[in-house]
Each structure stands twice: as structure tokens, then as C-alpha cells.
Amino acid sequence: MKNNYKSVFDIIGPVMIGPSSSHTAGAVKIGRVANKLFGMVPPKVTVHYYGSFAQTHRGHGTDYAIAAGLLGFSPDDSRVPSAPMIARQRGIDLRFVEEEGESPIHHPNTAILQMTGDKTRVTVAGCSIGGGIIEIRAISLDGVDILPAGPLPIVIFRDYSKQMANALAVNTDLEEKAPFTRRQVLRVDDCDIYVYDIKKPMQPATIAYFEKKYPAAICL
Known part of the structure; x- marks a missing residue:
């Protein structure tokens, strides 16, 4: 790559x-x-x-x-x-x-x-x-x-509620604070999984913000 x-x-x-x-x-x-x-x-x-x-x-x-x-x-x-x-x-x-x-x-x-x-x-x-x-x-x-x-960073968000509003909120926050180049959506029985390839390195404060606001988010 x-x-x-x-x-x-x-x-x-x-x-x-x-x-x-x-x-x-x-x-x-x-x-x-x-x-x-x-x-x-x-x-x-x-x-x-x-x-x-x-x-x-x-x-x-x-x-x-x-x-x-x-x-x-x-x-x-x-x-x-x-x-x-x-x-x-x-x-x-x-x-x-x-x-x-x-x-x-x-x-x-x-x-x-x-x-x-x-x-x-x-x-x-x-x-x-x-x-x-x-x-x-x-x-x-x-x-x-x-x-x-x-390449990192990658953000993975598992939405167990399967409510579109949650995914939209994550999308909006990422677009403002950590723009992504690609998004994947995987729909499985118990949750929807959103995978974001982030354009630039995320600052520690940004990672802390996402992990606090979205406990189901994993920032790699």
C-alpha cells in the first residue's frame, strides 16, 4: 500500500x-x-x-x-x-x-x-x-x-440498538473531528458494525471524546 x-x-x-x-x-x-x-x-x-x-x-x-x-x-x-x-x-x-x-x-x-x-x-x-x-x-x-x-487510524462502532440515529451521530462527529476516507457497514444478527478508515492521525483528546461519548466505539 x-x-x-x-x-x-x-x-x-x-x-x-x-x-x-x-x-x-x-x-x-x-x-x-x-x-x-x-x-x-x-x-x-x-x-x-x-x-x-x-x-x-x-x-x-x-x-x-x-x-x-x-x-x-x-x-x-x-x-x-x-x-x-x-x-x-x-x-x-x-x-x-x-x-x-x-x-x-x-x-x-x-x-x-x-x-x-x-x-x-x-x-x-x-x-x-x-x-x-x-x-x-x-x-x-x-x-x-x-x-x-x-493504515491506521480505524474506528469501529458496534450499534446494538440498530437505530440509524446512532450511526448518523457517529458519522457527523467523525466528519467534524476525524474525517474518514471510507465507511463499511456490516449487518449481523445482534448489531450493526460500522468501520471507518480515518484520513489523518487522531489526537488523544479526540480519541477520548469518541470513546467517552460512544462506549461501543473502538478507536485504533
Whole structure:
């Protein structure tokens, strides 16, 4: 995908615990997205690596980076290297699998996280494209498949009331505060799911506004 870097600083990479912006900082961000989609630290996670991730994850710290993101740590958190131990101490069943063959989302730095809880099943397919920048190319929420454009930010709104007024309110707020380039609507038995690909990075205050006003919204 093209034009996914917003500035030269994206290519340089973020402030982080190393060694690699793509294999470490990017992996933390994939884990953080997974945490947000699950709604909490998931009790059981299987991480499937493809391509370069499968070949170099141990040496580049990808395992502890994914674990750190799942725990909600930021890329520059000093606890990142200790994340697998912290996860085990919290009773999280975390496993890593090296897959052969091409990535299902067609990128060499691919991690697919399968998370399960008592009543929740979430799968996230993400890739790290360099400089700590990630794309989320596939999501499954309790069996509902979502295919975002890839680059973040993404906003997902689950409307369990199925009232059009709620969707219109979200649309209006996004158009004013975080314009989107694409909207998908998925209608399932218990809710309508709206997926928005946002044009520019969202400010923390904007994310806080949406998550407070719309508790069913997930800002990635």
C-alpha cells in the first residue's frame, strides 16, 4: 500500500525500546490494537508469525513486543523486554507459532493474533511496514470478518440498538473531528458494525471524546 507515511519522522521511527522499529515497536503496536479490540488483556493468545517475523522474531524482540502490546504497554515502556514474564505472572496463556509459506495478508512482517476468552473470540491480522508504522488488514470479532483498508487510524462502532440515529451521530462527529476516507457497514444478527478508515492521525483528546461519548466505539 502507498502513502502510508505521514512525515519523514514516521520513516525514522518512534521513541521505543529496541532493537528494531519494524520488528519491535511495530509489534508492540499490533499487540496494543489486539488489546483494544478484545477490550481487555486476553487470557489466551496464539500468535502466528509469517515471513521475516517467523524467521527473526527471537533475535529482534518481537515476542516480548507483542506481549507488551497485549498488556497495554507503549513502545517506550521500560517493561517491554520483561513482558512475556509479566504475562505469565498474570496467568496469560501466550504461544508463538512460526508459520511457513506466504502471509495471508501479503506482507513479510505479519503477525496474526488469535485471542479467546470465556465468551469472546477475536483475531487480528497486522503487519509492520517499517518505522514503527503498522497496518491492520483483517479483523474477526466473534466470527464477523472485517477488512479495513490497512493504515491506521480505524474506528469501529458496534450499534446494538440498530437505530440509524446512532450511526448518523457517529458519522457527523467523525466528519467534524476525524474525517474518514471510507465507511463499511456490516449487518449481523445482534448489531450493526460500522468501520471507518480515518484520513489523518487522531489526537488523544479526540480519541477520548469518541470513546467517552460512544462506549461501543473502538478507536485504533
